[in-house]
Amino acid sequence: MAEPFPLEPSLWFATAPAAAPTPPLAQDVSADVCVVGAGFAGLSTALHLAEAGVSVVVLESHEPGWGGSGRNGGQVIPGIKYDPSEILSKFGPVAGEALIGFVGSTADLVFDLIAKHEMDVPHRRAGWIQGAHTPAMVETVKRRAAEWQARGVDAAFLDQDAVGRLLGTDRYLAGWVDRRAGGVQPLAYARGLAKAALGAGAAIHGQSKVVSLTRSGSTWRVRTAQGATVTAPRVVVATNGYTGDLIPKLRQTVIRPNSFIVATQPLSDNVAGTILPEGQVTSDTRQLLLYFRKDHQNRLLMGGRGPFREPRDAADWAHLERVVGKMYPQAKGVPFDFRWCGRVALTRDFLPHLHEPEPGLLVDIGCMGRGVGLQSAMGKAMAGYIATGDKGRLPFPVVPITPLPLHALNELYVSAIIAWYRLTDGGMKDKAA
Template sequence: MLNNPRSHGLWEKTAPPAPQTTALNESLSTDVVIVGGGYTGLSAALHLAEAGTDVVLLEAHEVGFGGAGRNVGLINAGMWVMPDDFPRELGPIYGERLLELLGNGPYLVRDLIDRHDIDCELERSGTLHCAVGADGLKELEQRAAQWQRRGAPLAVLDAAETERRVGTSAYAGSLLDMRAGTLQPLAYARGLAKAAIAAGARLHTDSAVVAYGERDGRRVVRTAQGEVKADWIIVASEAYSTGPWEVIRQEQVYLPYFNLATVPLSDAQLRAILPGREGCWDTREVLSSFRMDKAGRLVFGSVGALRGTGAGIHKAWARRSLRRLFPQIADIPFECEWYGMIGMTDNALPRLHKFAPGVLGFCGYNGRGISPGTTFGRILSEHILGRIAEVDLPLPFTDPRLPPLRAAKEAYYELGAQIAHFAGERF
């Protein structure tokens, strides 16, 4: 996108075309205006339009331009934090409510894909969180126990079963989550957009919101060439926010993440590496992730940005890491490379904001955007429709909270990933 092959990489290359949209160049009136064309905004637009609500969505660039079109494509349940940390951080009511909602999030994603026949390479075979050493396995056993007490279908697999499923003996075990799976993330975003348009939503791309105000008791957002008056505004621009709600970007610390995709593997290689097509990531602090796409390309990623000195360092590390994990594809060419930014909150949990009366937004997906973004888009639509009262929302409304030393932390993460990968996998 925007003539940058490192922004969306494989996903832009293989996704079905985006629906036809135009920039906003007129004045419109609607019930709800949504700012942002990622999973949250698109899910909200779809659910509102299906309920008969008039809705306009404004996207600054293209559908799926932000994290929705750049991520690994893992449909995860929950967040990075341990399940028991939800009630400790949010209190027992909101903590357990949010945990249950996010635990069931992948089922909503699957349902939308099935109902709207979205062509996005959905794999329902689960994910494997892979344990690095005894400490990693202990962490997974704790996570499994906490989820299992809540009835979730998770199982800890031993090293032998993990090796059979993954194709490497590098891990001490793994945590299998059958709620989860993988998909083509940009294709999913474009599919949601197509479904929302079919339901009656009006989508405008290349329409960045530059100003917000009120007129005659209604909310008004302005773009370079048009404006929209509405009763409600959903702010769904997340970590790529600019303009009137740039505070969303400012309350999150950027964590860069890159992916490399190989050329398609041979049939023999596909029988040996991830034959069940689970999505995987490991327990290292500077983690690695890997999964297959529909054509049999191995998508391999980790923390870091493919720019400056990082481009060479991260790609060289990825080659060494593949050689250790999967020596049979040690020299396979990489076909695509791309990276994006994950927005991290200080407690690694999402937030719900009321920026003004009738102006609402979730943010802070912390690298778990597919399922939570889809879910929160539905929740906001249900609240606007009067089906969920404020007291029953999964999070309380809070004011944006800016992290200290944000710029320094972001520089540290990018440089730290380079240092870790420069030294990593050399012995």
């Protein structure tokens, strides 16, 4: 029998272990917490709540990992957009230091969870390289590496020869490597989180789209499209790039472009050995970055931002296929087996946003393209706050829901930038002969 809401065909869907059963919610239930959304954030929240002895029910429109969590590039990168000095400037010395510690540990959490729960997740922790594509960005990555090095992180600046050797391409002027990072099969990891949460006592229900949230006194009623409800004093909403209109104005607080990925057939050993030979994952310093890696089968993946519109067509992936040939001529002509995409959620300040619009309702939104580590850690932090009532467990301040001014025009502006990048293959000019 076909799935009612099948995952979009992708490399991850083709190579992930089978999902644990998460049947639709069939009857009214009660719990201490109801989590809406079974991506990294929602599943991590449920896992850590259940481990703390809190009863939790997770409701998911499709199946765990169906959204961006099961479609991303699988890069586990610690940190956020801002360097330590910028975080201190934004948040002050006390909150800033705490936040630096939090964002610096997000990759540790992912790999620790995989090991602790013996998840069936192909993974490798060889580091992340950020390539500098302009002279100005050379200085940026040099400063970034120095700041993290000064905090004891295993990081290093890479000159042009070093970055070329580690990436296997001469397209970058310099870079830096953060050896805390790595790569995972992201859908396998999402399914591993679901299995661990179920094992800890959480209930997870797929094909259970939430259509309304209503509060009566200190109790919330969370109703699904089938009419079944969860009654709970606390609700967590973690729907990120697939946020709809469940909470007024929330969708207008983020821009939700698609992130497109192509994956080749497995590379021959002689070609694979010349591309990212030490197994790092990588992304660059472009405004609309390119990100790429090899997977556990030696396929080369290339990703980048794409248009908002539906349906999609072959042109949405064609520029990435051209980029592969330009960046790695040795892989030119290797067939592409998979093409897929998923939404990311970008906030105006490039920080995750936590909202508490009503008592007992906690909202987390904004993955910023680093959702594997960041949202896993956000789930643990939200669980800590809910279990203890200590707001200090939250790494970011709780802020009001504030829609982006002229939200529709913001999306048009981003679409125009994306269209230009598609035409220029991500701003990658052909090298002179």
